[in-house]
Amino acid sequence: MLIIIMKSLIIGALGGAAAAAGAARMFKAPEVQAMGAFRTMGELNACKGDPLAHFTFGLGFFFNAAGAVVGSGALTQDVLHRIIPNWSAGALLMKNKNVEETLYNPAKMAVVGAITGAVAVTVLNSIASIIPSQLSEIAQGILGPASSTMIDIVMPILFILAALDAGRITGVWGLVLGGASHLIMGNATPGAVLGIIIGQTIQDSGYSKSVKVMLGIVIAVFGLSGYFRGVWENLFSIITGIM
Amino acid sequence: MKKMNDLLLKNSMFPILTGILCAAIFTGGHMFVTYGFGFFNEIAQAEMIRQGIETGDFAAPVGFAAGFLIARVLEGPLVGILDIGGSLMTGVGTGLVGLCLASGLGFIVDSFALSLVVGAAIGLVIGGVIIGVKKAMPEGMAASGTNIMMGAGNATGRYLGPLIIISAAQYSLPAGIGAVLGAAIFYKLKKEIVGGVIIGAILLAWIFPVVS
Numbered sequence: 001m002l003i004i005i006m007k008s009l010i011i012g013a014l015g016g017a018a019a020a021a022g023a024a025r026m027f028k029a030p031e032v033q034a035m036g037a038f039r040t041m042g043e044l045n046a047c048k049g050d051p052l053a054h055f056t057f058g059l060g061f062f063f064n065a066a067g068a069v070v071g072s073g074a075l076t077q078d079v080l081h082r083i084i085p086n087w088s089a090g091a092l093l094m095k096n097k098n099v100e101e102t103l104y105n106p107a108k109m110a111v112v113g114a115i116t117g118a119v120a121v122t123v124l125n126s127i128a129s130i131i132p133s134q135l136s137e138i139a140q141g142i143l144g145p146a147s148s149t150m151i152d153i154v155m156p157i158l159f160i161l162a163a164l165d166a167g168r169i170t171g172v173w174g175l176v177l178g179g180a181s182h183l184i185m186g187n188a189t190p191g192a193v194l195g196i197i198i199g200q201t202i203q204d205s206g207y208s209k210s211v212k213v214m215l216g217i218v219i220a221v222f223g224l225s226g227y228f229r230g231v232w233e234n235l236f237s238i239i240t241g242i243m
Numbered sequence: 244m245k246k247m248n249d250l251l252l253k254n255s256m257f258p259i260l261t262g263i264l265c266a267a268i269f270t271g272g273h274m275f276v277t278y279g280f281g282f283f284n285e286i287a288q289a290e291m292i293r294q295g296i297e298t299g300d301f302a303a304p305v306g307f308a309a310g311f312l313i314a315r316v317l318e319g320p321l322v323g324i325l326d327i328g329g330s331l332m333t334g335v336g337t338g339l340v341g342l343c344l345a346s347g348l349g350f351i352v353d354s355f356a357l358s359l360v361v362g363a364a365i366g367l368v369i370g371g372v373i374i375g376v377k378k379a380m381p382e383g384m385a386a387s388g389t390n391i392m393m394g395a396g397n398a399t400g401r402y403l404g405p406l407i408i409i410s411a412a413q414y415s416l417p418a419g420i421g422a423v424l425g426a427a428i429f430y431k432l433k434k435e436i437v438g439g440v441i442i443g444a445i446l447l448a449w450i451f452p453v454v455s
Contacts, residue, residue: 033257033320035264064438069280072290074289107251141414143441146411155287162395165391197318
């Protein structure tokens with residue numbers, strides 16, 4: 001137990017500091033390269049200036065994360081996307097309402113983020129470690145099938161549909177790369193994501209140099225993962241079988 | 244504090260930040276493999292790794308995560324915000340952890356200290372690539388692609404609650420009833436229903452175990 005707490009404190013402090021500093025940099029993007037997510041920025045803006053709004057917003061996702069970590073061991077992406085940035089912002093804004101000196105300041109966010117991260121991760125991991133194993137078996141029995149359906153069916157469909165809704169060019173790229181990636185990698189989602197990026201770039205600026213670079217990388221990735229998963233071997237034996 | 248702030252706003256510091264974050268995320272993988280919790284990602288990705296450990300086949304998490312890692316690393320410098328969910332939590336925390344376990348480098352994931360070091364090194368490289376791409380590709384990719392993916396990403400989040408209700412109903416009668424009640428209560432309280440679904444289903448399934 002002690003070792004779990006020690007490890008959690010270290011991981012939480014490191015992750016919290018970096019995630020909070022990255023979030024603060026978002027307000028200076030795109031000149032300053034930031035990390036986080038567009039939705040994180042939108043949500044931080046939505047409760048800007050009000051410490052209570054930041055705390056309660058983070059708390060809602062904290063309960064969610066607690067449920068998930070007990071059930072499946074996953075802390076959820078919300079710990080780094082939502083809980084740490086919002087709690088750090090809330091803590092800083094309590095003393096000083098000026099976002100320019102608090103939320104937009106990566107140094108202060110990093111320090112407070114390290115503390116909130118250490119606390120959040122340690123509490124979540126401790127909850128998971130003291131929960132009876134019977135409970136987590138039930139949770140896995142329920143959450144396992146749901147998440148397989150999510151990954152194998154729902155996500156590929158949603159990303160391909162999103163590509164199809166974004167115009168003919170993006171639709172074709174999303175469909176073709178998505179389908180190819182399901183055949184080669186076993187899941188259509190990454191291919192559809194790459195198809196959306198490539199298709200949108202072509203729609204906006206034609207077959208530019210960056211499109212060619214990206215296509216080269218995509219072909220290399222598909223080629224390699226097909227090799228490791230034995231797809232090419234399979235394809236070859238089918239072709240030789242026909243002949 | 245002022246000096247540290249100016250330093251942290253420099254683009255050359257970005258790889259340091261990704262390095263620190265990757266150290267934490269990769270070591271989250273160590274926690275998950277060692278203790279069964281502490282994984283910095285969603286339930287779905289955790290199940291991928293768990294299935295990989297059980298079957299020895301990590302193709303699903305590695306293939307799934309590789310696409311995200313590449314897509315997000317290319318997109319990050321062009322829009323100015325690196326999506327840490329797709330690139331680091333899924334790409335590194337799921338994909339590269341899976342790759343280590345699959346390719347006989349499992350000893351890295353088994354060790355807390357090695358996980359921290361290797362994670363930091365991976366993050367440094369990714370951060371360096373991003374800053375490199377940012378400098379090399381001023382023409383810019385379409386930021387509109389990001390909006391489409393955000394839309395699809397948010398839509399997937401909405402599916403999780405109803406999916407778990409269905410899954411709970413198939414698991415057992417008490418679990419199904421608990422899931423529905425939990426969802427209804429959380430919806431009424433204007434909370435994300437997923438939390439209510441999980442708590443309700445697990446609680447009732449635990450109080451009223453059904454022997455099949």
